[in-house]
Every structure is written in structure tokens, then in C-alpha cells.
Amino acid sequence: MMIKSLKVSKLFDEYDYNLDMCCSLTFLHSPNGLGKSTLMRMVYAALKGDVKYLSDTPFERLEIWFDDEAIMILQKYEGRLNVLMQKNEVDTPLTPDEMSEVCNAVYIPPERLVIRKRDGHMVPTLEAYAHELYERFRYAKEHTELEPHPENIRKGISDEELEFWSKDLKAKLEFIKDAGFEPDIPPRMKFPPSRYDINKDREGYEALTASIAEYVRRNYMLAESVIIFKDIVNDIFIDKSVTVSDTGRIGIEMNNGMSLPLNKLSSGEKQILIIFYALLFHAEPGTIVVFDEPELSLHVCWQQKLGRYFADICRVRNIQMIIATHSPQVIHDMWDSARELRPANA
Numbered sequence: 001m002m003i004k005s006l007k008v009s010k011l012f013d014e015y016d017y018n019l020d021m022c023c024s025l026t027f028l029h030s031p032n033g034l035g036k037s038t039l040m041r042m043v044y045a046a047l048k049g050d051v052k053y054l055s056d057t058p059f060e061r062l063e064i065w066f067d068d069e070a071i072m073i074l075q076k077y078e079g080r081l082n083v084l085m086q087k088n089e090v091d092t093p094l095t096p097d098e099m100s101e102v103c104n105a106v107y108i109p110p111e112r113l114v115i116r117k118r119d120g121h122m123v124p125t126l127e128a129y130a131h132e133l134y135e136r137f138r139y140a141k142e143h144t145e146l147e148p149h150p151e152n153i154r155k156g157i158s159d160e161e162l163e164f165w166s167k168d169l170k171a172k173l174e175f176i177k178d179a180g181f182e183p184d185i186p187p188r189m190k191f192p193p194s195r196y197d198i199n200k201d202r203e204g205y206e207a208l209t210a211s212i213a214e215y216v217r218r219n220y221m222l223a224e225s226v227i228i229f230k231d232i233v234n235d236i237f238i239d240k241s242v243t244v245s246d247t248g249r250i251g252i253e254m255n256n257g258m259s260l261p262l263n264k265l266s267s268g269e270k271q272i273l274i275i276f277y278a279l280l281f282h283a284e285p286g287t288i289v290v291f292d293e294p295e296l297s298l299h300v301c302w303q304q305k306l307g308r309y310f311a312d313i314c315r316v317r318n319i320q321m322i323i324a325t326h327s328p329q330v331i332h333d334m335w336d337s338a339r340e341l342r343p344a345n346a
Contacts, residue, residue: 001103002067002320003288006043009094010060010126011035016344021322022286022337026316028324029331030341036324037110037292038343043322046074046083047105049096055081065170072102104287108278113270126262126270129277130250136250136281140181140219152210159198166192166209172216179223180246183215185339228316232276232309236302237269267297285318295327303329307337 006019015035019028030036038057045053046064054062054074064072070087072094083094085102094102115125124180154165170192176182191212193205226244234241243251250273252260267271275294283289283325293302294310307330310321325331331338 001070001286001288003043003064003322004067005063005294007063007065007067008039008042008059009059010058012058013060014343017341018344019339019341021320024320024324024341025307025311025334025337026317027331027334027338028322028325028341029328029338032326034341034343036341040290040292040322040324041107041109044105044107046072046099047103047288048107048288049099051081051096051099072099103196104284106278106283106287106289107277107288108291110293111174112274113267113277124263125274126250126265129274130262131279133244133250133277134248136222137143137180137246140222141247144184145183146208146211146215148207149210149214150207151299152213153206155329159195159202162198162202162205162209163193163195164337165213166205169209169212169216172220173212175227176216176219176223179226180244181223183212183218185212222281223283228313229276229280233272236272236305240269242273268299268302271297272302275306278319279313279319281311283313283317283319287317287319289319291323292321293323293325295325295330298315300329303327304332306330307332307334308329311337 002024003021006017008015008017010016012035017035017039018332028036028040041063041066042054042057042059044050045057046062060076062074066072068087070085073084073086073091075082078313083099084091085094086092097312114126115124116122117128122141155162155163173182173191186208187202189201189208190197191208198205230242230244240252243253245251250262252262252265254260262270262273279289294306299305310323311334313319314321
């Protein structure tokens, strides 16, 4: 599900906006003070069921139009917030929990160098992300056993189709292996099997292929994220590169061979790592990403590279990004994907 348009009335008791989105990637720009960041935060709050933020923000009505013709309507009556979903001329009231189930949403705020943990403590974002990736690798390496998944068996397929499916899964396993982990395949079985192997033990290879399909489903995106993350960051960084070890530890290596702690990176380098980690490891397919001021601490040359990377990630991951920016360099040569936040009542 993607957002098709946004309509807001009396933001700050002053501004009315009517914005059409540009499919998967939209840049919003405007002068300071017109409520761009507030609108971004409102959209995220609506998708996460954060009624406190919405109740505390002065506005009269917000409509989020989705591409399946559903409309989330947030209306204030005498200071009270009412939320409903309208589809096929039927209005259904939404609770905060139901609001958060409409679609996945990720918010990347301007203040992103530190984050608040669940216990309330503030920690450097890179430190938290590095620990998170390490734990995800540890879990993947501790769960290499293949479990039966009979529901994945493709009933009625021919030996030729089973052989082709196995070869496709083998290619994906090699991709996962490049990221640092792989499953335990029974030593008595060869994968992918030949047509002879399948004829000799059709039932066994059906079960093995079904189990491997589940392993790939569980781990492919993590492996893909690691590889794309390194490719993008290393294309941007100068005189250094990011590495991810077989245990999932993020490292930085200078071109002269010296290792550099994450906390010694420049502010701009930290921003690049944080931005692309959040996009690749937190935004699952179908997610709506609300992103405020990606240009912070970045040199003009780096800003000019961002748009194309964002477009590529939207395409590869099937996500939607709505980006608020003050920088024409971030938009660069993608002005067909840009929308100006201009009051309709100006």
C-alpha cells in the first residue's frame, strides 16, 4: 500500500495543503516555517497510532489517501481527535492499534545521531545499530539447522521443475553465504540435486527443497541488505570503506590499512551509515518511509548522490519514501519527483 496524496486543513490554524505523491519517491521542499517537518511527523504518527502527538499538534483535518482508494481521515471536534478509515463510502472508526496495522512505517528524523532505547537511555545510533546487526548475525548463525516445512512443498510439479527450483534456491544460498552464513545441509544429500538424485529420492528432495526455501525466506533479505549497504557506503566514502565481518560486526578500514572505530568517523560519515542502515535493515517491502532532512552534515557532492540511491532502494525493496528537504542538491536532477509545499489558501 502506498500513499497517493495528503490533504491537511488548518495546520497551525493557518495552512491548508493538498499534495499528490510521486509514486514511490517524493521530495517535499518549501521555505522554513510552513510546517514541512510537522506534516512529516503527523503522517508517521497517523501510521503508528501516535494519537498523543496528533492531539498535541494544531490542525483541523488530515486525510491520507492510499492507492487502494482507502482514505484515513483524522478530524478534530472540539479538541478531540477522531480517526476513521473510509473505503467504498463506508466509514470505519480506527483505534490506535488499528491505525498502526494499516501499513508498516519507518521515520528517519533530523536528530538521528542518538536514539532513545526502551529503557529511556540515550545512546549513539551507530552503536545501537552495530549491536543490532551483530545480534541478527548471531541468531542466523545459531539457527542453521533445516526444519521440515511441508507447507512449502509444491505439489504436482515435475522432476524438471523441482530441479529448476533447487538450482534457483542454490543461487540464493550462495548469495547468503557471501554475507557470512549458510544452512546445514544433510551430508548424505546433494544440493542442488541432479535429475538422477530426484528420481532416486523424490520425497526426500521435495522435503529438503521445501526446508531450504524457508531458510532462504528467513535470511535472504538480511544478506541482501548487508551487501547493498556495503556497496552504497563504499561508493560514497573517500579513503576508507565499511566492512561487515562473518560475525556481523561493522568495521571501518582506511585505505592505508588502519582500522578506525565508528565513533571516530566524521558527522557526515555517521549520517551516511545511519541513513542507509535504517533504509535497508528497518524498511521491509511495502513500508512507507518518512524521512526528514537527509542532507544534514553532508557535503554537496554526497547530497547529489542520495536521490539515485533512494530511487534504487525504493525499486529493489518495493517501498515508498516521502522526503522533506531544504537542499536542491538532494533533489539534484530528479525534479520530476519533487513537490513544493505551498499553502492552498495562500
